[in-house]
Amino acid sequence: xxxxxxxxxxxxxxxxxxxxxxxxxxxxxxxxxxxxxxxxxxxxxxxxxxxxxxxxxxxxxxxxxxxxxxxxxxxxxxxxxxxxxxxxxxxxxxxxxxxxxxxxxxxxxxxxxxxxxxxxxxxxxxxxxxxxxxxxxxxxxxxxxxxxxxxxxxxxxxxxxxxxxxxxxxxxxxxxxxxxxxxxxxxxxxxxxxxxxxxxxxxxxxxxxxxxxxxxxxxxxxxxxxxxxxxxxxxxxxxxxxxxxxxxxxxxxxxxxxxxxxxxxxxxxxxxxxxxxxxxxxxxxxxxxxxxxxxxxx
Numbered sequence: 496x497x498x499x500x501x502x503x504x505x506x507x508x509x510x511x512x513x514x515x516x517x518x519x520x521x522x523x524x525x526x527x528x529x530x531x532x533x534x535x536x537x538x539x540x541x542x543x544x545x546x547x548x549x550x551x552x553x554x555x556x557x558x559x560x561x562x563x564x565x566x567x568x569x570x571x572x573x574x575x576x577x578x579x580x581x582x583x584x585x586x587x588x589x590x591x592x593x594x595x596x597x598x599x600x601x602x603x604x605x606x607x608x609x610x611x612x613x614x615x616x617x618x619x620x621x622x623x624x625x626x627x628x629x630x631x632x633x634x635x636x637x638x639x640x641x642x643x644x645x646x647x648x649x650x651x652x653x654x655x656x657x658x659x660x661x662x663x664x665x666x667x668x669x670x671x672x673x674x675x676x677x678x679x680x681x682x683x684x685x686x687x688x689x690x691x692x693x694x695x696x697x698x699x700x701x702x703x704x705x706x707x708x709x710x711x712x713x714x715x716x717x718x719x720x721x722x723x724x725x726x727x728x729x730x731x732x733x734x735x736x737x738x739x740x741x742x743x744x745x746x747x748x749x750x751x752x753x754x755x756x757x758x759x760x761x762x763x764x765x766x767x768x769x770x771x772x773x774x775x776x777x778x779x780x781x782x783x784x785x786x787x788x789x790x791x792x793x
Contacts (some may be wrong), residue, residue: 497770498631504531504587506534506588507534508537508543509565509588524595532556532557532793534559535560537566538564562732582664582665583601585598587659591700593616601660610692612691613663613694615659616695616700617634617700618656619703620703635693637649637650637692646762647688647689649688651764658683665696669690678737684721
């Protein structure tokens with residue numbers, strides 16, 4: 496019997512039979528053993544579910560949530576965030592690999608500094624043939640920044656891979672995960688930045704296996720919608736919902752009217768990151784509209 500867990504590792508899975516056993520073991524073999532591994536399987540059809548049931552028999556730290564239909568990855572994230580009760584939380588994908596000191600190294604930072612809301616390692620991408628394929632964007636460390644709005648201005652440019660860092664669960668519980676928003680992960684990171692600092696441990700490297708060749712922007716958006724949502728339709732203007740969800744995040748942010756006004760200006764400034772995608776949406780709108788008109792609901 497292990498000690499009371501201090502970390503919940505949330506693992507979202509759909510048809511990962513080629514990777515799932517190695518990913519599960521990368522968590523169970525951590526040098527920090529006081530963890531629970533909470534896994535949502537979105538009705539896998541390739542043997543992933545059977546493998547998970549087999550693995551769960553041999554380790555009581557593995558907890559399974561088995562769905563009878565694929566409700567989408569974002570629904571899985573929302574469930575994992577809701578079920579987390581330990582002090583710290585980590586989100587994992589089904590084909591990611593983590594070093595054995597990942598949890599202990601990140602937890603040490605959170606335990607040492609109560610102002611840190613998220614601590615990350617560094618992501619290395621692995622190509623389909625198993626060869627290294629570079630690293631993700633730069634890590635963000637805002638421990639020197641006291642002003643929450645300034646942290647948000649930096650957080651807007653945070654690499655999305657930071658979502659697989661270690662969060663302080665109490666901070667996550669104060670934030671609504673907008674599971675219907677295409678960029679819900681990005682928005683969550685922005686809102687976390689308003690409630691605490693980010694830290695990074697650059698010598699802790701985790702890996703993401705990339706089994707598919709890169710896609711162009713339109714194909715990538717279509718594929719992501721199929722993965723992220725339960726009943727996806729080809730999006731028409733996916734990035735323009737930015738304005739709706741940025742406004743929601745502003746109104747529920749901590750602080751008074753003056754702080755929220757500053758936050759609103761920061762989100763407007765954040766359009767610099769989105770502008771090319773907003774313009775691209777407009778250019779592609781006619782072709783997307785034609786394609787959608789030929790689609791039929793499932």
